[in-house]
Amino acid sequence: MALTAHSPEYVKSLFDPISDDEVWPGALYQAPIITGIVHDPEGQGGMPNMFPMDAMKLLTGKKGEMKEFKNIDELWETVHHVNDSPMVLISKPEDCAILTANIWYAILKAEGALTSNGDDRIVHMVNTYNERSTISLKDLYRDTYYVAYWIDFPSFRDVGAP
Numbered sequence: 001m002a003l004t005a006h007s008p009e010y011v012k013s014l015f016d017p018i019s020d021d022e023v024w025p026g027a028l029y030q031a032p033i034i035t036g037i038v039h040d041p042e043g044q045g046g047m048p049n050m051f052p053m054d055a056m057k058l059l060t061g062k063k064g065e066m067k068e069f070k071n072i073d074e075l076w077e078t079v080h081h082v083n084d085s086p087m088v089l090i091s092k093p094e095d096c097a098i099l100t101a102n103i104w105y106a107i108l109k110a111e112g113a114l115t116s117n118g119d120d121r122i123v124h125m126v127n128t129y130n131e132r133s134t135i136s137l138k139d140l141y142r143d144t145y146y147v148a149y150w151i152d153f154p155s156f157r158d159v160g161a162p
Helices: 008-015 021-034 052-060 072-083 137-143
Strands: 064-067 087-091 104-111 122-127 132-136 144-150
Touching (some): 072 087, 132 137, 137 144
Antiparallel strands (some): 064 144
């Protein structure tokens, strides 16, 4: 679906429960241009040095937060909320084992559990190039730099777009 940066349909698509959440990385990347904060005369298509939490606030008015995780369980405690509230992951700048380095990913779904039989927690994602990944939580932890999310994990499926 082709949407212009200033169309109401573009912003609505970010919150439409029947649309894929895969639009988030690209939308956040282009948020400064979409909102008119930054002009793009050279056609760069975004402002890659803007933090995702700032872009989230530009698009929605809701305060975002970015977190670097101390351990795998702390990462899971955050990403398992993705089934209710959109999140963006930024991969490490270099030395990623699975993910592409220094890329934004929309976290689409988190599932599984840590049990006595092992750890089957997995995360489904898509990056800004529309490349999909399903990755174990262990591999995700190793390749994750930050995760950006809205404070208190609000569900836009329940409350609608701001």
